[in-house]
Amino acid sequence: MTSLRLLDISRNRFAGNISSYVIASPTSLEYIDLSYNKFEGLFQFNVFANHSKLKAILLASENNKLEIETEKSVGWDFLFQLKILMPSNCNLNKLTGNIPEFLLDKRELEIIDLSHNKLKGNFPIWLIENNTRLRELNLRDNSFMGKFHLPPDRYKCLLSMDVSNNRLGGQLQENIGKINPYLEYLNLSRNHFEGDPLSSIGDMSRLRSLDLSFNSFSGKVPTELIASCTLLYVLKLCNNQFTGFEHFEWSQIWFLDISNNKLSGIIPIWTGNMTYLETLVVSNNSFEDIMDLSKNSISGTIPHCFHNMSFENILDSDFTYEDYRSKFVPIQVGSTIQRPLELNSGSDSISVEYGQHVEVEFVTKYRSDSYSGGILKYMSGLDLSCNKLTSRIPPEIGELSSIHALNLSYNQLIGSIPQTFSNLALLESLDLSHNNLSGEIPPKLIDLNFMEVFTVAYNNLSGRTPNMKAQFGTFGRSSYEGNPFLCGQPLESCTREDESHRSPTNL
Template sequence: MLLPLTELCALKKLEELDLHHNQFEGILPLCMDNMTSLRLLDISENQLNGNVSSYVVASPKSLEYIDFSYNQFQGRFSISLFANHSKLEVIRFINQNNKLEIETENSLGWAPLFQLKVLELSGCSLNNLSGNVPGFLLDQHELEVVNLSRNKLNGSIPNWLVENNTRLRILDLQNNSFVGHLHWQLYHHMHISWMDVSNNHLKGKLQEDIGRIFPNARYLNLSHNNFEGSLPSSINDMIYLEVLDFSFNNFSGEIPKELVTSCTLLQILNLGYNNLNGEIFLEQFKSPFFEFLQLNDNQFTSIASIPNTSSLLYIDISKNDILGTIPRWLGNMTSLWTLVMANNFFYDQIPCELSARGTIDFSHNLVSGSLPSCLNLPRLEHLYFPGNKLTGPIPKALFNFSSLLTLDIGGNNFSGSIPDEIRELYNLKVLLLGGNHFSGIISDQLCWLSIISIIDLSKNAFSGTIPRCFSNIYFGKISDANYSFLSRKIDPVWLGQGAYSYKGVLEKHVESYDSREYADIKVKVEFVTKYRSLSYEGYALEYMSGLDLSCNKLTGGIPQELGKISSLHAINLSYNELTGSIPKTFSNLFLLESLDLSHNSLSGEIPSSLIGLNFLEVFNVAYNNLSGKVPDFKAQFATFERSSYEGNLFLCGPPLQNSCAIVDTPAPTQPLVVSGNKWHEVDLVVFRTSFLVTYIIFFFSVVSILYIDPYWRQRCSNLIEDFLHFYNCVVFDTLRRLSNYLLH
């Protein structure tokens, strides 16, 4: 939709123009300087484009609030163009298209006439050449909101930025290249409620009195830096704290107990990816709003308890050194959505009290015994127990979890066959049973799982044939939002009405919130394809599909019907006892990226039509009984080396060394039988030439011997005479007897 340009320029007495969050396209009218009464201009969240500097020059000097965020503007301009806008309070340029560059430093120097309250220049390649914090901010003393995030600014964070602006409430400097230490002065930051310096290169220890420096902080994010040392106990002075994120640093020591007793409004605590140790000691947690706890990738050795709050939705204490049994009190978490305790040393058996509504992940522990039939998880969506020591059959009670989307119990010691009741998991999208001791046939009941995307039955002892009905499974061909792999969306953290409110007819609120780290709790699946184990999560998992039946005892031929599953990205049937030919229908698998049929007893030729698989990155038919010419050495097949075909003695053509035989005459030739029951035609030209040469060599060799050696010459003469004498006797004696017989 285009803006009504003529009509806008005619509104000379208009004071507030709010066009945000529409689908307006095109450019702004340059006649806007005629609107001499305009105080507020908000054109954010549209599709407007063009060089933004011309719009700034045309903007009326009466402006107090200007917001050009989230458009398609491009080019380079200087904030100094606003120098004479003496009434300006708000400048907002939040950019996402990476085509806009904003400079604040002028070689001639400039002093603004305005005193800003809000400055948001995010993702604008700010001062791209120097990387300096805007120098004009030295003259600003009334700032309440400063957002300079995602600009690659460097150097140290200037203390004067907050010391000069005692009303500052929001400071967002995330995703830059700031270095050095943080050192803040006491009593200068009483109003700061939101501070984010994450994703920089800051280092050193935090000030012990940081809690008293920011007593009104509600959101504090120092993640993805190089901070070290212990967590200051003064954090307990931040009694209004809602979000504390110190993840991806080098903090060490224990969690201060004051943190869990004083921060009664805390919603999100993320201390993951540090070097914290000791005991997880949180049973005295006082916050009734607590939703998110992440302590993964540390060195905790034990867990006393986790607060029994009705609001707790997410717990991740994976990748620690926790040793012991699985806590029974986890069953008291009635609202728990995600429980991740993977990569620890939990042992013993799984308790019946285990509870969660979205995800349970105990992968890669020491859990033993069998899956208890008393588990009651009717609303569970994702269950992970790979890499443990679980034994026995799959309990039929597990198939009562009809909401299950992911079932991963690979890498254990399960045995028995796949129960027919598995068809009850009709919502299942990922089934990983590889690396166990399952046996028997692959049940046709799997074909009832029609919306499944990934099946891994590898490294078991399955026998029989591959079910033809696998072609009834969609393998990711359809995508339904009801089966999303996003297990939970935790609400973003809001700061009410925000730090600044514009008092006009159209009352505007500048507010900050964060949902980056906490919005999408993504499901992760490990699947072996292209010879390596790859992790698929979130939306990437939605588009992955694969079938892995390798390392079993499957017999019979490869069903032609597999070629109908056009959505498959990976097929692995290697290390079985399959016979017959490679189905020509595989040429219909247009999305296929990996095909491994090696180490079987397949025969016949490789279908030349496979050359049309343009996405194929891995192709392996090694160690079979294939014969004939390999597909032409072009397109994707030009990338496959000899190892893809080795172990097939009667394959020929590039990249193999043995070339295929060429027949010059259409006349039929006598076939030659060779080992392995393979037939090849004799080249007559080669045969006749070799025979003639051999005859000539033999003849002249005999003549030479007789000429040189008289003894052998005499022997040869005697032999000829004896032969003639024998011939005469036989012939004449035979004729004499015949004539006598006829006369009588």
């Protein structure tokens, strides 16, 4: 095995000390991937000192019991010039929290993932300055602090940058978009950034995913922010202090989260133009008129435009870009090496899977669940509960045939339950409780075979309850209570005399 160039034992259950695997490996190696195993204990990075041909080292830990020490390698001369370095979640330099000093001499890095290591110090701007071909930089979940100022030069190769969950603060550079015009993924969430959002981000015309959530950004979101970002699929602005929006043409957006801000006034009409929308989260704001999610102090009617939105299931192919970044980045390491365990003569690249899932929390069936990444394809729903919505329920809601959950509870809705609700064939949870609905419960609702939760309690409904068949045989009195004119199982039995007396017109 003296000519072995690629070693990939990732995603297994190997345990013990990782050093023995490296020591036994030939110095001809160009690519080594030991990620996602059960390794633990201390690993001295100087074991790689004689591997002069190494171009890729992947050591991501699964159990957080592995410790990698690089600073005790002083005096060792690392002969390799890496293209890929990914020691994620490895307690890197646990005692000092220092970023590896040997990286100061590296000039050819294209992918750097130092995430989940609790590294300290100022933002390492020199990683970008020294490696002009850098494509992906992931410093997520560390303790870097200070200002997030990037080098003034334009970086044409940088596609993805994640500095989320650090202690970076202050205002963003005014020309941040001009410095990084080719970024596809930018995550600045869970830091201490403040001030108005900058229109310069709109200069990132290839941006696919932008996450500014959990900061202290304030003011109105300017049109210029994403005016030219025609490829933007994911936008997360939640948990800031934004006060308003201007008009946008966001027809391509798939995921939009603007919850937990200080948004007020009338919801802009562009929400009805997002025909590809899969997830919309706008709760906990202060809208005054038409709104489309829970826990706002709003009034008005339910928008008829909801049936124009796509609540279709997300396909696996839609998650080729996990979090809508480039999932695979080609790295040239030789004339025949490609993805680990996928060798083809004629290919000259290694591809590395690298991405994060979008995550959203949704309340259904009386519990709150989190959905992320590809699992989102199994969940779609609409929650308009706890508002002051009035008027009738638009029958167009019944055209959302792919939703799994519908919650219109705790509003002031009137009129009858639309017959079109029987078209919601995949519906698992329907909550219409605590409104002013009247008339009969559509008998065809018993055809909804996936229903697990159903309640129309505390309305003004009348007539017979649906037959106790299929799923409706599982619903008890609590699903119908608070409707004095309803009768039939599981409530009191109906008679002709009862039904005539139970009509609201006779009382």
